[in-house]
Amino acid sequence: MKFMTAQEHYKPVIVLDVGRVLVDINPKVVLEELSRRAGREIGSPLQLDLDKFLFPLYAGTWSLEDIRRIVNGTLRLSLEPGEWRELWCRIVTGEVPGMREALAELKSEFRLVALSNTDEVHWKFLLKKYPIFELLDGWVVSYAEGITKPDLAMYSALVNRYCDDRLPFFYTDDTAHYVEAARSLGWEAEVFTDAAHFKEEVRKRCTNYLESSM
Numbered sequence: 001m002k003f004m005t006a007q008e009h010y011k012p013v014i015v016l017d018v019g020r021v022l023v024d025i026n027p028k029v030v031l032e033e034l035s036r037r038a039g040r041e042i043g044s045p046l047q048l049d050l051d052k053f054l055f056p057l058y059a060g061t062w063s064l065e066d067i068r069r070i071v072n073g074t075l076r077l078s079l080e081p082g083e084w085r086e087l088w089c090r091i092v093t094g095e096v097p098g099m100r101e102a103l104a105e106l107k108s109e110f111r112l113v114a115l116s117n118t119d120e121v122h123w124k125f126l127l128k129k130y131p132i133f134e135l136l137d138g139w140v141v142s143y144a145e146g147i148t149k150p151d152l153a154m155y156s157a158l159v160n161r162y163c164d165d166r167l168p169f170f171y172t173d174d175t176a177h178y179v180e181a182a183r184s185l186g187w188e189a190e191v192f193t194d195a196a197h198f199k200e201e202v203r204k205r206c207t208n209y210l211e212s213s214m
Helices: 026-037 044-058 064-075 081-088 098-107 120-129 130-136 152-162 176-184 193-214
Strands: 013-016 023-024 091-096 111-116 138-141 170-173 189-193
Touching: 026 064, 026 081, 026 193, 044 064, 064 081, 081 120, 091 120, 098 130, 098 138, 098 193, 111 152, 130 152, 170 193, 176 189
Parallel strands: 013 111, 013 170, 111 138, 170 189
Antiparallel strands: 023 091
16 A cells, blocks of 8 residues: 655654554453352443543553452452453453554554553553554553543644654544544544454545645
8 A cells, every 4th residue: 555655754644542443352351250250240330330440540540459459349359469450451352353464564654653541551461462563653552641532632642752743644443532532633533443444544545645746
């Protein structure tokens, strides 16, 4: 997918979310295992509590250990720190089909940068376990920034570090309101569905760019 030849520093930037874009996730794994350990089905009240905990975790103001203590106290469990970390990482079920190949095709012409709401434990696990992350040229992750998407400061941090204050070439995310936040800044952005759709969206923008340059 030829776009342009350029020095690494001046390559156009493709920005990608991580969960359900680069790797698949299944949060139900945690609830199912907690249900098994508690001897009863853990339903939506705890799910709502876990959702409430995620943004402080992703923003780095809470730790995974803080959540472990709350879960243990709420469900009267005795999960050890190592057990809880292992269970937490089981949420990730594998790379999204076709995305590693897609990024490998694009890497010579684009800088590939992740923009993700994530916690430190998950992020270090992902970098160590999944080869797709070796294709990235950089990332902005929420726990390190102290803020989360859709805070526009997350998007601005990425532009400042990786785009030389230009707009990214393209951004994809599985969450619609994160895409809308990017569009409010003038980014070209689409909701992610699968690798084929992602490649088509990039191809269309390459064609439009080349035609406008003629």
